[in-house]
Amino acid sequence: MSQKMPLSDVEDDTFSARTVEVKLNQIEDQTEIIEDTENNDKSAAPRHLRFRDKEFILRPSLLTERFERGPAGIIYNFFFALLLLSTIATLFKDFYEHGNPLYHFWLIVWNFEQLPITLTAWLAMFLSTILFTYYGMRFWSRIGCAKLTLFNQSPFLFAYIGYIIALFYYSLKFVFMWKLNCACSFIITCENTRFAMKVHSFVRENFCKGRRKKMNVANNRGEQKTPIDAEYDMPTLEQFIYFMFCPAFLYRDTYPRSTTREWRVVGKHLVHCLCSIYLTNLAFIHLVRPNFEQMTYEEGVPWQQLVYSIFPSIVPGAICMVALFFGLLHSWLNMFSEAMLFGDRRFYANWWNSRNMAEYYRNWNLVVHDWLYTYVYRDIALLIGSRNGLNVAQIMVFFFSAAFHEYWFGVSLRLFYPVMFTLYFVLGGIFFFVSRLIREPYIWNIAMWFNLLIGTGMFFAAYAPEWSGEGRTYYDVLGIKLHPDTCGSSESFLELKKAYDVLRRPFDRALYDKQLISQHSRTSRYEQYSASRMHSQMHERNTYGYSQQHHHDFYGENWEKYWYRHYGNSGQTSTFQEEKRRKELLQRWNKVIAIIFCFLMSYHFLSLYIIRKKRQYINSLVASDEIAKSYLRQPGYKDKAFDEDEVKHIGKILRKNIDEAKHQRKEVLDTASGINTDVWMDTVTEPVDFNSLPKIAEKHHYFDKAIPRTPWPSSHS
Numbered sequence: 001m002s003q004k005m006p007l008s009d010v011e012d013d014t015f016s017a018r019t020v021e022v023k024l025n026q027i028e029d030q031t032e033i034i035e036d037t038e039n040n041d042k043s044a045a046p047r048h049l050r051f052r053d054k055e056f057i058l059r060p061s062l063l064t065e066r067f068e069r070g071p072a073g074i075i076y077n078f079f080f081a082l083l084l085l086s087t088i089a090t091l092f093k094d095f096y097e098h099g100n101p102l103y104h105f106w107l108i109v110w111n112f113e114q115l116p117i118t119l120t121a122w123l124a125m126f127l128s129t130i131l132f133t134y135y136g137m138r139f140w141s142r143i144g145c146a147k148l149t150l151f152n153q154s155p156f157l158f159a160y161i162g163y164i165i166a167l168f169y170y171s172l173k174f175v176f177m178w179k180l181n182c183a184c185s186f187i188i189t190c191e192n193t194r195f196a197m198k199v200h201s202f203v204r205e206n207f208c209k210g211r212r213k214k215m216n217v218a219n220n221r222g223e224q225k226t227p228i229d230a231e232y233d234m235p236t237l238e239q240f241i242y243f244m245f246c247p248a249f250l251y252r253d254t255y256p257r258s259t260t261r262e263w264r265v266v267g268k269h270l271v272h273c274l275c276s277i278y279l280t281n282l283a284f285i286h287l288v289r290p291n292f293e294q295m296t297y298e299e300g301v302p303w304q305q306l307v308y309s310i311f312p313s314i315v316p317g318a319i320c321m322v323a324l325f326f327g328l329l330h331s332w333l334n335m336f337s338e339a340m341l342f343g344d345r346r347f348y349a350n351w352w353n354s355r356n357m358a359e360y361y362r363n364w365n366l367v368v369h370d371w372l373y374t375y376v377y378r379d380i381a382l383l384i385g386s387r388n389g390l391n392v393a394q395i396m397v398f399f400f401s402a403a404f405h406e407y408w409f410g411v412s413l414r415l416f417y418p419v420m421f422t423l424y425f426v427l428g429g430i431f432f433f434v435s436r437l438i439r440e441p442y443i444w445n446i447a448m449w450f451n452l453l454i455g456t457g458m459f460f461a462a463y464a465p466e467w468s469g470e471g472r473t474y475y476d477v478l479g480i481k482l483h484p485d486t487c488g489s490s491e492s493f494l495e496l497k498k499a500y501d502v503l504r505r506p507f508d509r510a511l512y513d514k515q516l517i518s519q520h521s522r523t524s525r526y527e528q529y530s531a532s533r534m535h536s537q538m539h540e541r542n543t544y545g546y547s548q549q550h551h552h553d554f555y556g557e558n559w560e561k562y563w564y565r566h567y568g569n570s571g572q573t574s575t576f577q578e579e580k581r582r583k584e585l586l587q588r589w590n591k592v593i594a595i596i597f598c599f600l601m602s603y604h605f606l607s608l609y610i611i612r613k614k615r616q617y618i619n620s621l622v623a624s625d626e627i628a629k630s631y632l633r634q635p636g637y638k639d640k641a642f643d644e645d646e647v648k649h650i651g652k653i654l655r656k657n658i659d660e661a662k663h664q665r666k667e668v669l670d671t672a673s674g675i676n677t678d679v680w681m682d683t684v685t686e687p688v689d690f691n692s693l694p695k696i697a698e699k700h701h702y703f704d705k706a707i708p709r710t711p712w713p714s715s716h717s
Contacts, residue, residue, distance in 0.1 A: 051378045054370050058256045058343040111183035116593040118184040121174045132163050133199045134240045141210035144218035185412040205251040246342050247333040249371035256343030269335035276327025287316035292464040310461040317456025357435035372397050419462040
């Protein structure tokens with residue numbers, strides 16, 4: 001019987017391939033934890049927890065590989081054809097029913113109508129990270145301190161915690177002050193979370209560098225400081241900005257970079273993101289809204305109907321889940337990776353074929369998982385220690401994930417309805433432990449998809465009735481009350497429909513406004529805020545959205561009485577003035593932001609165009625050895641006879657330098673001889689002194705002994 005080598009013997013050679021393989025296998029099989037088993041008596045030996053560090057390597061996304069080499073392209077074509085057919089059907093339906101084939105875009109317009117002011121808030125959050133985080137860290141590292149303690153560093157610790165709190169507080173205050181709609185609110189909440197996670201990673205990864213810097217400053221106090229002491233190894237601003245935009249939550253000074261950038265690929269991923277948004281819009285309009293707007297929320301919805309509504313919600317839930325995965329985790333992150341030459345694009349793994357629930361949670365979003373593993377799971381496990389620490393750390397990871405998911409949806413929908421938290425933390429946690437009991441892979445895969453589909457159905461079935469019930473307009477409620485199925489008479493319902501049709505048609509609505517103003521002179525000063533327009537705005541904003549409290553109070557009142565009370569009085573109310581000022585300010589901000597955005601985009605594309613034309617021109621010159629020939633056209637060389645092989649050798653040297661510059665992705669290549677791309681461009685256009693050419697030739701040894709050498713001319717020739 002062969003005797004297995006104990007792990008202690010294998011670990012003698014730390015860097016052997018066998019040792020590395022054993023450790024990697026233990027990391028995968030034992031929940032990424034290596035246990036020190038030098039003593040075979042496990043009950044007596046203490047457990048030593050060692051965790052892996054994230055390593056960024058050059059690799060494409062999994063779907064990119066499957067699209068290029070695999071059957072995934074067929075699935076992509078299927079969904080694209082399905083989206084195209086749904087679009088054609090929707091355009092035809094809108095043109096037939098509303099006279100406008102683009103009518104179904106109202107939900108997208110409503111969600112993103114405040115995008116310019118939202119981008120302003122995003123820019124303020126981003127600039128705050130540079131001002132308070134980056135420069136704050138540099139300022140902290142330059143304050144000398146021989147020994148760091150919690151007491152003498154407590155002011156900086158409180159300042160850091162205060163900044164994180166302020167980042168969330170002021171961004172949320174902005175959301176509620178400007179009354180942002182769902183999508184814009186979701187942008188702010190997700191981005192302040194993303195900024196907080198990146199800031200924490202930057203501070204954690206550079207804390208040791210700052211500590212060494214502080215000690216170095218304290219030890220060299222009063223002595224002359226060298227440039228190395230002044231800067232030490234703190235990150236540059238360029239590194240910080242790159243980290244804030246790259247699709248990674250773990251800070252590194254350098255990341256693996258791809259060698260080429262294709263803007264066509266960037267545009268393709270952007271189109272995929274827009275198509276995902278459009279697909280979600282179609283799912284809500286055709287599958288979600290019709291199912292829940294028919295419920296009589298005023299009289300109460302029976303629980304049997306709510307339970308049944310879970311199953312029709314599974315299809316739109318699955319569509320939205322696929323759109324979220326493909327649009328955000330694949331297309332959006334790959335778009336930024338391609339634009340920023342970010343090499344490690346494994347943002348997810350094959351979560352659809354996971355072996356257990358833990359593997360699914362890990363593979364669904366590797367970017368967030370790496371952050372949670374590094375700064376939550378590992379820290380808590382090391383703080384507590386032993387196997388209990390691992391269990392507590394695992395529970396805390398679930399809790400943080402569930403809490404922030406609930407935070408995003410709760411703020412965006414303006415509902416404190418912890419369905420997401422319950423689905424993610426409670427039911428998801430139970431299924432997490434149950435999944436460990438399932439041994440058969442195909443049974444587990446069926447159970448996983450059952451859990452995902454029923455979970456998305458429960459999500460829509462819980463939030464959609466709450467949202468639709470809050471979003472009833474006056475005519476929606478009145479239409480339900482006067483419907484023939486409710487009151488048995490159709491005359492009142494037809495009169496209501498006629499009034500509603502007048503208000504929703506632009507021409508009839510304008511005629512109605514003129515008649516209303518001529519009859520009631522008191523409203524002439526508020527022509528731009530006519531009754532029909534106010535109703536139209538409230539209807540568009542609340543048919544599928546949250547409503548204001550005063551709108552709830554208005555449900556049982558007469559519209560004309562409501563208009564006179566709020567907008568027909570002799571003096572404007574404070575609410576009216578505030579709303580008017582807010583809209584005017586929003587319009588001005590939209591214009592300013594649009595102008596700045598157009599200017600920046602024009603400048604950016606113009607710069608890219610100039611750089612591209614310059615590189616094309618240089619490449620054409622290099623390809624035809626024009627740069628080498630330009631050396632020989634200068635005074636002192638043009639009368640000399642140079643062999644063709646010598647010219648090719650000179651061009652070969654220059655081409656080699658240019659290829660190295662492209663490979664290293666540098667705008668300027670500084671070599672020992674001082675040659676760079678700008679000099680090459682000037683060489684073709686303006687005469688320069690080339691007396692240093694013999695030194696260049698000798699340094700590169702480009703003359704072959706078999707080639708007859710031509711004497712170099714002196715400076716007097």
